[in-house]
Amino acid sequence: MARRLLRKSIPGIIDVARLAGVSPATVSRYSNQPDVVRYETRKRIESAIEELGYVPNGAARSLNMGASGTIGLIVPTIDNAIFAELAQAFSTALFRHSRTMLIAAHGYDLTRESVLVESLIEHRVDALAVVGLKHEEPTFEILSKRDIPAVMLWNYRERQPFPCIGVDNREVGRVATEHLIELGHRDILFLFAGMRGNDRAVDRRSGALSAMAAAGIDVPRARRAISPYDVQAAKELAVKALTATPRPTAIFSGNDVIALGVLFAAMSLGIRIPDDLSVIGIGDFRGSSAVEPGLTTVRIPARRIGRRGAEILIEMLDWPVAETRHDERLPVEVLLRGSTAQI
Amino acid sequence: MARRLLRKSIPGIIDVARLAGVSPATVSRYSNQPDVVRYETRKRIESAIEELGYVPNGAARSLNMGASGTIGLIVPTIDNAIFAELAQAFSTALFRHSRTMLIAAHGYDLTRESVLVESLIEHRVDALAVVGLKHEEPTFEILSKRDIPAVMLWNYRERQPFPCIGVDNREVGRVATEHLIELGHRDILFLFAGMRGNDRAVDRRSGALSAMAAAGIDVPRARRAISPYDVQAAKELAVKALTATPRPTAIFSGNDVIALGVLFAAMSLGIRIPDDLSVIGIGDFRGSSAVEPGLTTVRIPARRIGRRGAEILIEMLDWPVAETRHDERLPVEVLLRGSTAQI
DNA sequence: AATGCCTCTGCAAACGTTTTCATCGAACAT
DNA sequence: ATGTTCGATGAAAACGTTTGCAGAGGCATT
Numbered sequence: 001m002a003r004r005l006l007r008k009s010i011p012g013i014i015d016v017a018r019l020a021g022v023s024p025a026t027v028s029r030y031s032n033q034p035d036v037v038r039y040e041t042r043k044r045i046e047s048a049i050e051e052l053g054y055v056p057n058g059a060a061r062s063l064n065m066g067a068s069g070t071i072g073l074i075v076p077t078i079d080n081a082i083f084a085e086l087a088q089a090f091s092t093a094l095f096r097h098s099r100t101m102l103i104a105a106h107g108y109d110l111t112r113e114s115v116l117v118e119s120l121i122e123h124r125v126d127a128l129a130v131v132g133l134k135h136e137e138p139t140f141e142i143l144s145k146r147d148i149p150a151v152m153l154w155n156y157r158e159r160q161p162f163p164c165i166g167v168d169n170r171e172v173g174r175v176a177t178e179h180l181i182e183l184g185h186r187d188i189l190f191l192f193a194g195m196r197g198n199d200r201a202v203d204r205r206s207g208a209l210s211a212m213a214a215a216g217i218d219v220p221r222a223r224r225a226i227s228p229y230d231v232q233a234a235k236e237l238a239v240k241a242l243t244a245t246p247r248p249t250a251i252f253s254g255n256d257v258i259a260l261g262v263l264f265a266a267m268s269l270g271i272r273i274p275d276d277l278s279v280i281g282i283g284d285f286r287g288s289s290a291v292e293p294g295l296t297t298v299r300i301p302a303r304r305i306g307r308r309g310a311e312i313l314i315e316m317l318d319w320p321v322a323e324t325r326h327d328e329r330l331p332v333e334v335l336l337r338g339s340t341a342q343i
Numbered sequence: 344m345a346r347r348l349l350r351k352s353i354p355g356i357i358d359v360a361r362l363a364g365v366s367p368a369t370v371s372r373y374s375n376q377p378d379v380v381r382y383e384t385r386k387r388i389e390s391a392i393e394e395l396g397y398v399p400n401g402a403a404r405s406l407n408m409g410a411s412g413t414i415g416l417i418v419p420t421i422d423n424a425i426f427a428e429l430a431q432a433f434s435t436a437l438f439r440h441s442r443t444m445l446i447a448a449h450g451y452d453l454t455r456e457s458v459l460v461e462s463l464i465e466h467r468v469d470a471l472a473v474v475g476l477k478h479e480e481p482t483f484e485i486l487s488k489r490d491i492p493a494v495m496l497w498n499y500r501e502r503q504p505f506p507c508i509g510v511d512n513r514e515v516g517r518v519a520t521e522h523l524i525e526l527g528h529r530d531i532l533f534l535f536a537g538m539r540g541n542d543r544a545v546d547r548r549s550g551a552l553s554a555m556a557a558a559g560i561d562v563p564r565a566r567r568a569i570s571p572y573d574v575q576a577a578k579e580l581a582v583k584a585l586t587a588t589p590r591p592t593a594i595f596s597g598n599d600v601i602a603l604g605v606l607f608a609a610m611s612l613g614i615r616i617p618d619d620l621s622v623i624g625i626g627d628f629r630g631s632s633a634v635e636p637g638l639t640t641v642r643i644p645a646r647r648i649g650r651r652g653a654e655i656l657i658e659m660l661d662w663p664v665a666e667t668r669h670d671e672r673l674p675v676e677v678l679l680r681g682s683t684a685q686i
Numbered sequence: 687a688a689t690g691c692c693t694c695t696g697c698a699a700a701c702g703t704t705t706t707c708a709t710c711g712a713a714c715a716t
Numbered sequence: 717a718t719g720t721t722c723g724a725t726g727a728a729a730a731c732g733t734t735t736g737c738a739g740a741g742g743c744a745t746t
Contacts, residue, residue, distance in 0.1 A: 010489060012732055023696045028734055038694060053488045058465045059405035060732035063701045068402065070466070079431035081424065088422035091448060100466060103446055105434060122401045123413070123443060145396045146353060231633035260630065267635040287603065290574035292610040355702055366726045371704055381724060403702035406731045 011052040020048035031056060062124055070100050071313055072120035072128040076108045076198070080229070081257075081285045082302050083131065086153065089306030090129065097314050099126075108197040114138035121146065127313040129153050133160055134199040149316040153309045155200050156329040163326040165309045167300055169200045172332050173207025176252060176280050176298045179334050181215050184343035185250040185278060188212070189241055190219065191227045191234065191262065193254035201254055204282065208252055223248065227258045234261025235268075242269055242277070249278065249343055256281040256288045259295055263339065274341035284335055293338030301330050354395040363391035374399060405467055413443050414656055415463035415471040419451045419541070423572070424600075424628045425645050426474065429496065432649030433472065440657050442469075451540040457481035464489065470656040472496050476503055477542035492659040496652045498543050499672040506659075506669040508652045510643055512543045515675050516550025519595060519623050519641045522677050524558050527686035528593040528621060531555075532584055533562065534570045534577065534605065536597035544597055547625065551595055566591065570601045577604025578611075585612055585620070592620065592686055599624040599631045602638055606682065617684035627678055636681030644673050 017024040022041060030037050030045045037045070048054070062068040073090055075083045091101040102125055104116040113130070117139050120128060127149040130139070140161055143150050154166040180188055190208060193201040212219050225241070227234045238251065238261055253259035259281030266273050273279060273293055281288060281297035288295040312326045360367040365384060373380050373388045380388070391397070405411040416433055418426045434444040445468055447459040456473070460482050463471060470492040473482070483504060486493050497509040523531055533551060536544040555562050568584070570577045581594065581604055596602035602624030609616050616622060616636055624631060624640035631638040655669045 013734095014732075024733080025697075025735075026695060029695085032734080036694075041694080053485065055461055055464050055485075057406070057467060057732050059402045059411060059467050060701090061734075062402040063400070063406055063703085063732080064734050066701075077431060078421065078434065079427045081427075084422045084424075084427040088420060088448065091421065091446070095447075100445065100447070100462060102443065103434070104438075104443070105431065118398055119443060121398050124400060124402050142396065142398075231630035235633045257630070261633055264633050264635040287574035287600070290578045290604060290607050292607040356704095357702075367703080368705080368727080369725060372725090375704080379724075384724080400702050403731090404704075406702080406733085407704045409731075 011054045012057065013054070015052055016045065016048045016054045019052065020044040067126050067317075068124040069098070070102050070123065070125050071310070072102045072104065072117075072123075072125035074104050074106065074113060074116055074120070074128070074130045076131060077105045078103065079105075082255075082283055082300070085286075085302040086131075086306040089303040090310045091306075093307045093310035094314075097310075099314070108194075110134065110136050110139075110197045114142065117142055121148070127151075127317055129309050129313060132199050133157055133164065134197075134202075149313055149320075151309055151313055151316075151326070153305055155203060156327070158327075160327075163312065163328075165312060165326075165328040165330070166305050167330050167332050169203035170207035170210070172282055172298050172300065173204035173209075174211045175332060175334055176204075176282055177208040177211035178215075179296070179340065180250045180252060180278060180280060181211065181217070183250070183278060183340060186217055187246065187248045187250070188217075188219070188223065189248040189251045190224045191237065191251060191253050191258050192224065193258065194226055194228060204254055227254065227261070229255070229257055231257055231261045231264070234258040235265045236261075238262040238265035239269065242266065242271060247271075247277075250340070251277065251279050253279065253281045256283040256285040256295060256297055259288075259297065259339075260291065263291060263295065273339050278340040278343075280334075280340055289335075289337060296337045296340040297335050299333050299335050304330060354397045355400065356397070358395055359388065359391045359397045362395065363387040410469050410660075411467040412441070413445050413466065413468050414653070415460075415466075415468035416444055416446045417456060417459055417463070417471070417473045418446065418448050419474060420448045421446065422448075425598075425626055425643070428629075428645040429474075429649040432646040433653045434649075436650045436653035437657075440653075442657070449540075451537075453477065453479050453482075453540045457485065460485055464491070470494075470660055472652050472656060475542045476500055476507065477540075477545075492656055492663070494652055494656055494659075494669070496648055498546060499670070501670075503670075506655065506671075508655060508669075508671045508673070509648050510673050510675045512546035513550035513553070515625055515641050515643065516547035516552075517554040518675060518677055519547075519625055520551040520554035521558075522639070522683065523593045523595060523621060523623060524554065524560070526593070526621060526683060529560055530589065530591045530593070531560075531562070531566065532591040532594045533567045534580065534594060534596050534601050535567065536601065537569055537571060547597055570597065570604070572598070572600055574600055574604045574607070577601040578608045579604075581605040581608035582612065585609065585614060590620075593683070594620065594622050596622065596624045599626040599628040599638060599640055602631075602640065602682075603634065606634060606638065616682055621683040621686075623677075623683055632678075632680060639680045639683040640678050642676050642678050647673060 013024045013027050017027045094101050106112040129151050131154045133152050133155045150162045152162050152164045156164045156166040156168045192205045195201045227237050251262050259279055262279050266277055271277050281295050284297045284299040288297055356367045356370050360370045437444050449455040472494050474497045476495050476498045493505045495505050495507045499507045499509040499511045535548045538544045570580050594605050596605055602622055605622050609620055614620050624638050627640045627642040631640055
């Protein structure tokens with residue numbers, strides 16, 4: 001961090017007090033409980049604040065109060081349609097309750113996560129949300145040592161060390177697969193998302209494969225692949241798979257980005273969708289409904305997860321004694337659009 | 344904000360000092376300039392910290408030092424491919440210099456912006472980056488009153504109150520349009536992005552129209568429309584425009600999202616791209632190269648803008664005396680892909 | 687007039703760091 | 717033996733708020 005800065009000295013509560021002819025205590029009361037200050041005094045303070053351009057020092061306040069008004073969010077990356085939606089909703093919900101979001105990204109490297117947690121704790125976040133259920137030991141340890149209110153977003157499962165708000169990604173993988181099976185598909189190519197440090201992808205995969213097993217359909221190794229989170233890369237992968245024979249009749253895509261790549265691959269090869277090939281995605285990213293044909297996908301309510309996560313944390317802060325668990329399992333649904341059809 | 348929380352009392356520097364049998368001053372020195380502390384003492388402090396799970400209190404440090412190690416970023420919204428990329432790069436660059444990003448979004452409502460600035464200043468950000476050149480008076484006022492190092496990202500122009508790092512969006516609009524003109528197009532439909540609180544869109548529009556004027560081509564009102572930032576909405580708009588006669592031979596899209604909508608509209612109508620219609624976008628969002636056919640677009644280096652913005656702010660913090668202006672105009676280039684062709 | 691209550695305000699002690707200055711030994715040169 | 721320098725540490729004063737406690741004055745009740 002920087003050395004001590006000697007900048008134009010910023011006006012503090014004492015300057016305001018002096019100018020308004022009152023004590024600092026009164027100014028403080030003015031900004032925290034205005035109604036206890038006499039009208040006339042209030043006016044004087046107001047104009048003093050106006051004149052000096054006074055903005056209270058959050059660090060001092062935070063030091064005194066033991067709460068910073070800041071809540072942390074740790075995501076794999078911001079630069080991803082779906083986490084961006086989540087973060088935006090989270091931030092908006094916090095703003096509504098006059099708190100601020102401190103966001104940090106670890107780039108799917110869970111070992112870096114505990115460093116971020118520590119950094120956020122150093123900034124004295126009042127509460128913390130993380131994406132996913134899987135975390136390294138230090139992360140859990142530091143969190144419980146401090147007993148900072150924390151939630152895990154995105155993935156839902158029972159009996160977790162912290163409340164979860166999200167969907168059951170095994171269910172997500174399952175319903176997507178079942179949809180294809182119901183349409184009569186037997187030869188399905190599975191393009192899973194990368195699974196390093198990504199328990200959502202792991203769960204989807206396990207849900208998908210168990211649905212196949214339940215239907216008694218074998219999934220040979222050649223029908224399982226892992227695609228990066230990138231339209232172009234997924235497209236190339238799909239092109240390769242679609243030019244080999246025999247060609248699958250359907251493709252399960254671990255997320256909508258991969259599904260888009262598949263769609264474009266099919267277009268470039270002149271394969272008609274859904275006549276020659278069914279494609280299903282996961283996520284319902286913005287734009288997935290607009291692509292031609294519309295992408296059938298499993299909707300994951302990212303915004304709602306973000307909003308509820310924020311609200312629940314605030315609730316935990318405001319009623320710290322409440323012994324209720326705050327888990328929330330959100331429903332998933334298959335959005336039927338044009339990219340899947342009966343075989 | 345919350346009332347005073349009475350939580351498990353968190354260990355402070357004094358607890359560490361007591362446990363290690365030294366004074367708080369020594370512990371402080373340990374974490375700031377470890378080399379001045381005797382090896383043996385250092386070891387004792389280390390194990391005390393370990394045992395207590397001590398994490399320094401940023402608020403106290405910030406209060407004392409007058410610097411928080413936090414840098415603010417204000418964007419219209421996080422939930423937008425391009426700003427997410429920017430924010431991610433910004434955050435990463437800050438992290439590399441051990442600072443943290445505090446991000447806030449105003450949803451294209453510039454009047455809300457000054458509230459956010461104030462909130463960030465209350466959190467004592469050491470510096471601030473905002474997107475765009477156009478801001479309400481209070482925003483500028485509060486910033487210059489405090490003389491907090493600030494930069495304006497995304498849009499570049501000379502003689503601005505704060506350093507700009509970005510591209511000249513008039514140039515962006517111009518080169519996109521010139522590309523279409525060079526290909527022989529005369530009847531071009533312009534789908535601009537919404538311009539409320541969005542000076543980037545305003546500039547692109549003005550660049551585009553002036554390029555047309557320079558080429559002596561008239562653009563009737565019916566060939567100018569404004570599209571929301573949404574694939575589906577842009578698609579509907581484009582469908583309407585493409586079913587009317589006469590049909591334009593090319594469409595200028597204010598950004599890649601709109602361009603995607605146009606592409607899908609054309610597909611759904613059986614209009615061949617680029618044979619029957621040329622489409623150009625702006626931004627080079629991820630995935631724009633993978634769509635079929637590849638989208639010709641004007642590349643805007645969002646990541647680089649984010650990274651440079653962060654680096655420049657840090658530079659301004661570390662050498663506050665340097666009188667050099669830190670503006671940076673980044674180059675733009677037309678990426679030729681499959682969606683445009685000679686008429 | 688004395689008493690009590692209420693409203694508004696001030697005093698001063700925290701909160702957890704960093705940093706200047708001073709102190710104390712030890713090592714070293716004279 | 718005496719002075720000098722150096723390295724390692726401690727004491728204490730900030731930094732800018734919030735808040736419990738108490739005091740001052742006004743008003744109503746006895």
